[in-house]
Amino acid sequence: MKYAVDRIEDNIAVLENITTKEKKEVELTSLPSEVHEKAILMEEKGIFKIDTIEEENRKKILREKMERLKKLKNN
Helix, strand or coil: EEEEEEEEEECEEEEEEEECCCCCEEEEECCCCCCCCCCCCEECCCEEEEEEHHHHHHHHHHHHHHHHHHHHHHH
């Protein structure tokens, strides 16, 4: 399963399932030390890993959408 880190509060990370949009809370100690808000995590057998490739792909898509919106606004 893949999750986006919605937010981090105290020692808890709120994760959003990318497919179902369900949210769950996970203790930071269960996540990689470099976890940050908006990171993409992959969970396999209860172990979380940061998916940097998916994170970069999602950032690229958002940048492209923003550029298209700017062009539409300027026309």
